[in-house]
Every structure is written in structure tokens, then in C-alpha cells.
Amino acid sequence: MQGLRGKVALIAGAAEGNIGAATAIRLAREGMHVVTADLNEANAKAVADEITAAGGSAVAKAFDITDETSYKELIEFTVDRFGGLHGLFNVAADLSARTMSRDTDVTSVPLDIWQHTIDVTLSGYMYGIRHALPIMMEQGTGSIVNTMSSVVWMGKDVAVSYQTAKSGLVGLTRHTATVGGKHGVRCNLISPGVILSKASLAATTEQFREETLASVRSTRLGVPDDLAGPVAFLFSDDSFYINGQSFLVDGGANFT
Numbered sequence: 001m002q003g004l005r006g007k008v009a010l011i012a013g014a015a016e017g018n019i020g021a022a023t024a025i026r027l028a029r030e031g032m033h034v035v036t037a038d039l040n041e042a043n044a045k046a047v048a049d050e051i052t053a054a055g056g057s058a059v060a061k062a063f064d065i066t067d068e069t070s071y072k073e074l075i076e077f078t079v080d081r082f083g084g085l086h087g088l089f090n091v092a093a094d095l096s097a098r099t100m101s102r103d104t105d106v107t108s109v110p111l112d113i114w115q116h117t118i119d120v121t122l123s124g125y126m127y128g129i130r131h132a133l134p135i136m137m138e139q140g141t142g143s144i145v146n147t148m149s150s151v152v153w154m155g156k157d158v159a160v161s162y163q164t165a166k167s168g169l170v171g172l173t174r175h176t177a178t179v180g181g182k183h184g185v186r187c188n189l190i191s192p193g194v195i196l197s198k199a200s201l202a203a204t205t206e207q208f209r210e211e212t213l214a215s216v217r218s219t220r221l222g223v224p225d226d227l228a229g230p231v232a233f234l235f236s237d238d239s240f241y242i243n244g245q246s247f248l249v250d251g252g253a254n255f256t
């Protein structure tokens with residue numbers, strides 16, 4: 001893809017076997033310098049090590065997306081290390097059973113789960129944009145991709161915090177696209193459907209996966225690499241005229 005070689009990408013939520021990792025690996029293959037960041041430092045490092053072992057350019061850093069100072073320091077680290085920041089992929093989420101099993105419906109969800117989910121998925125993404133956008137605007141170029149979920153478009157009777165926090169990203173994305181657009185900075189949104197990341201494989205049953213496969217207009221279920229290509233495209237100059245848009249990457253599950 002055009003315009004990626006030599007540029008700098010920050011993947012905020014990269015750990016072995018997940019969407020962030022697949023994207024980091026793809027971007028490094030396209031010639032970008034990549035920072036893999038995650039709450040779990042060892043997991044982020046494993047991704048960076050895989051990239052460097054294959055001859056790519058990557059470094060890992062631990063951060064906590066719920067802590068604005070931590071995200072700000074991550075962005076400063078990225079710029080110090082590689083001399084700029086051209087692509088920011090906001091992809092972190094807390095999909096742990098501990099959190100998701102308590103994210104029930106609107107009548108019963110515990111307020112600590114509601115707040116935590118908004119902290120990770122909405123406020124955290126805002127912190128990254130708040131500190132990356134001025135750098136990108138000064139460079140006169142940059143691309144931000146936020147990760148939502150197909151579940152927001154479909155609706156579901158549980159996970160009220162997750163759906164609500166994720167849906168706030170529509171406004172954050174279009175606002176950022178509006179602020180950044182005239183300065184060469186774009187911001188778009190992707191909504192994965194069921195993607196067989198390591199976490200999602202552990203959290204779903206064979207029966208669920210078979211039922212999901214029957215519901216998608218595709219020959220197989222999604223895998224993390226299915227998001228890596230779209231993000232690389234949205235970071236590249238090939239998508240120069242795409243700004244403030246939303247993409248479902250769900251194998252066609254959401255046709256009505």
C-alpha cells in the first residue's frame with residue numbers, strides 16, 4: 001500500500017494472537033516502524049519480538065489506557081523512538097470473563113463495571129486521540145482508527161456497558177475527523193464481527209462458532225488478519241479521501 005514505508009504506527013492494544021498483533025505484524029511488513037503497546041507488557045513484547053525476528057522494526061511498551069498520563073507517555077515514547085506518529089490504532093478492550101460476565105443488562109449492571117468499561121473503551125481512546133492529534137496536525141498528516149464492534153449495530157440483551165461505551169466512538173471518530181481533516185489527519189472507525197482472536201477463541205464455544213459461521217455470508221469465520229488489511233489501508237495514502245467513516249468487518253453478517 002502507498003505511503004506506509006518509513007512511517008510510524010502505534011498499536012494501542014497489541015498482544016499475541018489478537019487483532020492488534022496481526023495489524024502490527026502487517027504494518028511492519030509494509031515497512032512501518034511499529035510500537036506495540038498493551039497493559040500486559042510481556043504479551044506486547046512477544047509481538048515486537050516476532051516482528052524484529054522477521055526483520056521488521058518494532059518496540060514494545062506497557063501502558064494503561066485508563067490512565068491519561070500513561071497514554072501521553074506512550075505517545076511521547078513513540079515520537080522519541082521513531083521521530084513521529086503517523087498511524088494510531090485504538091484497539092484495546094477488556095474482554096476478560098471477569099469483566100464481561102458482570103456486564104449484564106441496563107437494569108442490573110454493577111456501576112463499577114459500567115465505569116470501568118467506559119474508562120477502557122471510550123475515555124481511553126479519547127486520551128490517545130487528545131495527545132496524538134496535535135502531533136499529527138503539526139506533521140500535516142496522520143490516520144487514526146478506532147475499534148468499535150458489530151454488536152453495537154445489531155443490539156444485544158447483555159453487555160450494556162460495552163455497547164454503550166463502544167457506540168460513543170461514533171461521535172469521537174466523526175468529531176476527530178472534523179477537527180483533523182483540514183490539517184491532513186483522518187479518523188475512521190472499524191467494527192469487527194466475531195473474530196477468532198486468542199481471547200475470543202477461549203471465550204466462545206464450538207457451538208457458538210458453528211452458529212455464527214452459519215449466519216455470515218462467508219466461507220469461514222473472521223481471523224485477526226482480516227482486520228489488519230483494512231487498518232493498513234486506512235493508514236495508507238490509498239485511503240486519502242476517506243475520513244470520518246465507519247466500516248463493518250463482519251463477513252457480511254449484518255445484512256438485513
Ligand SMILES: NC(=O)c1ccc[n+]([C@@H]2O[C@H](COP(=O)([O-])OP(=O)(O)OC[C@H]3O[C@@H](n4cnc5c(N)ncnc54)[C@H](O)[C@@H]3O)[C@@H](O)[C@H]2O)c1
Binds near residue numbers: 014020120
Ligand atoms: N474478537 C472479536 O470477536 C471482536 C468483535 C468485535 C469487536 N472487537 C474489538 O476488537 C478489539 C480487539 O479485540 P481482540 O479480540 O483482539 O481482543 P483482545 O482482548 O485479544 O485484545 C485487547 C487488548 O487490550 C488490552 N487491554 C485491556 N485493558 C487494557 C488497559 N487498561 N490498557 C491497555 N491495554 C488494555 C488487553 O490486554 C488485550 O491485549 C477490541 O476493541 C474489541 O472490543 C473484537
